[in-house]
Amino acid sequence: MLDRFAALVRRFYSEPKGPIPLHAPVFAGKEKEYLCRCVDTTFVSSVGEYVTRFEDMLREFSGAAAAVAVVNGTCGLTAALGLVGVRPGEVVLTQALTFVATANAVRHAGAEPVFLDSDPDTLGMSPDALRAFLDAKAESGPDGPRLRADGRRIAACLPMHVLGHACRIREIAALCQEWRIPLVEDAAEALGSTLDGRHLGLFGRIGVLSFNGNKTVTTGGGGMLLTNDPELGARAKRLTATAKRPHPWEFFHDETAWNYRMPNVNAALGCAQMERIEDILADKRDVAAAYREFFANEADMEFVDQPEGCRSNFWLCSVRAGSRAARDAMLEWTNAHGIATRPLWRLMTDLPMYAGNAGDDLDAAREAVERVVSLPSGPRWGKRP
Structure with missing residues (x-):
């Protein structure tokens, strides 16, 4: 699956060999x-x-x-x-x-x-x-x-x-x-x-x-x-x-x-x-649609889609892995192969300055941190394949 995913991302961003960032800006206007x-x-x-x-x-x-x-x-x-x-x-x-x-x-x-x-x-x-x-x-x-x-x-x-x-x-x-x-x-x-x-x-x-x-x-x-x-x-x-x-x-x-x-x-x-915001948003939603289609047939990866009633900008397209091990395997393989993927942030309560500030048990938040991977999602307008 990861080989096919890498091929898809490289086709998105017209980059057959070089590194692909998580979300780089594109300056193709004024x-x-x-x-x-x-x-x-x-x-x-x-x-x-x-x-x-x-x-x-x-x-x-x-x-x-x-x-x-x-x-x-x-x-x-x-x-x-x-x-x-x-x-x-x-x-x-x-x-x-x-x-x-x-x-x-x-x-x-x-x-x-x-x-x-x-x-x-x-x-x-x-x-x-x-x-x-x-x-x-x-x-x-x-x-x-x-x-x-x-x-x-x-x-x-x-x-x-x-x-x-x-x-x-x-x-x-x-x-x-x-x-x-x-x-x-x-x-x-x-x-x-x-x-x-x-x-x-x-x-x-x-x-x-x-x-x-x-x-x-x-x-x-x-x-x-x-x-x-x-x-x-x-x-x-x-x-x-x-x-x-x-x-x-x-x-x-x-x-x-x-x-x-x-x-x-x-x-x-x-x-x-x-001045090009509609182009940027349309392009990012095109990328999200391609990721959605790709991961629809992957048993261990679920695309994180927009909630009901929401029209999302898909700032960072993401997937939810079936386990922490699957998340880590994807992070390690993609970054080793020049494709920037990232986990979610550590929970604030896991940082030393906020360790005593929890208000409840944070079970859902912790599960998300352990399973979600963010994918290359930058705009491609001005550099479409």
């Missing part, structure tokens, strides 16, 4: 033209035409009321948590199966993450686990729920859409509304993914995208806050830009704020990439 314009005009920092244009493109594409560009996804999450009222010493409910930036952002906001289990199919936070945790360990308070054990306020819920697939965000949103918990979505991997026609990141108060070098669209490094609330969007724009009052020359800042502004050179890349 990236160089826009970068040169930044240099020629000297607008290379956070002031420039491309920052505003990139925000407008993301707002229109996602359907958000406001989109605010920031320097990276981690800073975006940190800002989002602060914007919904998370304060030092409080608790944020999130998931153990995620990239470390999710947990780090909670700590950067001064709060402590509590990690819940995932659903086996979506890999995202399980609303069943969320409900069980709240029923068993939380109680209502005048300013929202608190932990029964120590009285700390549960200041936010932070689910993450894993690999671009929607978690059961509608059920999570309903629980958050019931318990009066602000909902922030880590949609770092979900640009172009929708659930019932709504872009991921727009089911809660605020959502955060990432444009890291390995994302569906890249700005080198960067992120974007999305919200349906225009007033919250305006406040996000102000507080991520040092809370400076507009003035032709004076520097007057009236709140403690962040300097998380995206530089114009990064936004220039993003504008060029967004």
